[in-house]
Amino acid sequence: MKNIIVCLMPGATFDKPTAGLLAAARGLQPQLTIIVPGIVSDDTTAALAGQADNVICASDDGLDEYQPEIVLGVLQSVCSDLNPDIVLLSNDTYSQEIAPRLAGRLGGVSAGDAQSLSLDGDNLRITRSVYGGKAIATVELRATPAVVWVRAHSFAGLDAKDAPGTIEQRSITVEGDAAKHLGATNIVERHAESSGEVRLEDAAVIVSGGRGLGGPEPFEQLKDLADAMKAQQAASRAACDAGWVPPHWQVGQTGKKVAPELYVAIAISGASQHLMGIADAKVITAINTDADAPIFKHCQFGLVEDYKAVVGPLTEKLKTLLS
Ligand SMILES: Cc1cc2nc3c(=O)[nH]c(=O)nc-3n(C[C@H](O)[C@H](O)[C@H](O)COP(=O)(O)OP(=O)(O)OC[C@H]3O[C@@H](n4cnc5c(N)ncnc54)[C@H](O)[C@@H]3O)c2cc1C
Structure with missing residues (x-):
């Protein structure tokens, strides 16, 4: 049996990516431990305990919000104690930042963007897209711990186990080796996405715009369409780089990985x-x-038309149908 640990980030909830990450871990074996740094609600802890043998809520005074060095220090402390074979994290930007650094500190190896996980004897194997999605690479991690961030949305959540796991509160003081880098980087400012906005990663419907819109104004028109469809708005990198919409709208290899029921490009x-x-x-x-356009080779429904001729009438029609 492997010693598998799933590391969440401060502020974690039992949302779709968390459920997907835990399903990925349980696909390897049912026995696992979850570490949650920072304060977590009782509901979240209970939901997590339904998926694991043990949930460790690791608190530190500086962990109200994500600070990379403190999160790393806490995870390093707890992981060093537990001596894992495999450590799994999600694909949010914090986890992607933490995973290789945690592997370095634990003397292990790291890989990212796993779309599937399997065990080959003692080694963890992952698959991931490469060359812009044109090929699939299989990567074998031949040292431990294998620290991997997982494309969590690729996995469907599993029902809770019959018997919930234990919940342990640990008060951690980051010290020794783990404390060496404290203060090396600090987040000095945060800009919250406007309240009420669903995270793109969790959105069921997404209306996304590209460079062909020609400027920022048409995104207002797309907002009407998105509102009519109760959708979130997103964009290509070209539109984000042009400054027409905020960078956090970007979907793609270097942007958000989304998994909606419907994506309108x-x-x-x-x-x-x-x-x-x-x-x-x-x-x-x-x-x-x-x-x-290549998008037509990848979509189920496509319309060869100028968006200006389509978006207005489509919005009006949807408003009537969906109101
Ligand atoms: C390392 C790397 C990472 C990258 N990461 C990302 C990423 O994460 N996300 C991302 O999106 N890109 C990424 N890119 C950029 C990517 O290669 C493309 O340049 C980008 O996706 C193009 O954006 P676009 O489709 O909006 O623009 P374009 O490719 O310019 O396409 C615009 C489209 O609009 C159509 N159009 C024009 N006028 C109209 C009209 N009136 N009505 C309807 N259609 C119209 C055109 O026919 C065209 O197909 C990355 C590139 C690199 C090298």
Whole structure:
């Protein structure tokens, strides 16, 4: 049996990515431990205990919010104590930042963007997309601990186990080796996404715009469409880089990986790097003037048309149908 640990981030809840991450871990073996740094609600702790043998809530005075060095110090302390074979983290930006550094501190190895996990004898194997999604690589991690961040949305959550695991509160003081880097980096400012906005990773419907919109104003028009569909708005990197919409709207290889029921790509060509972010979308639709745009090879429904001729009437029709 392997010693498998799942590390969550401060402020964790039992949301879709957490459920997916735990399903990935339980797919390897049912026995696992979860470490949650910082303060967690009782409901979240109870839901986590339904998925694991042991939940360790590791508190430190500085852990009200994510601070990389403190999170690392706490995870390093607890992991060193537990001596894991495998450590799994999610694919949020914090986990992606922590995973390789944690592996370094624990003397292990790291890989990321796992879409599947399996054991080959003693070694953990993962698969992940490479070359902009054109090929799948299998990576074998031949040292321990193997610290891997997982594309959590690729896994469907599992029901709670019959018997819930134990819940342990640990008060951690980061010291010794783990304290060496405290203060090396600090988050000095945070900009919260506007309240009420669903995280793109959790959105059921996404209306996304690309460079073909030609500027920031058409995104207002797309907002009406998104509102009519109760959807979140997103964008290609080209639109984000142009400053038309905020950077956190970006979907793709270097942006968010989303998994909505419906993804509406408007004036987006469908570059491989964009497609990597929507590989887990159930249904993709596209509106594009170019019938040869790559997005049409990857969507279930496509319309070769100028968005200006479509978005207004579509919005009005949906308002009538869905009101
Ligand atoms: C290392 C690396 C990482 C990257 N990461 C990402 C990433 O995370 N996400 C990402 O999106 N990109 C990423 N890119 C960039 C990617 O390669 C593309 O450049 C980008 O996705 C293009 O964005 P776009 O589709 O909006 O623009 P374009 O490729 O310029 O496409 C615009 C589309 O709009 C259509 N159009 C024009 N006018 C209209 C109209 N009136 N009505 C309807 N359609 C119209 C055009 O036919 C065209 O297909 C990355 C690139 C690199 C090298």
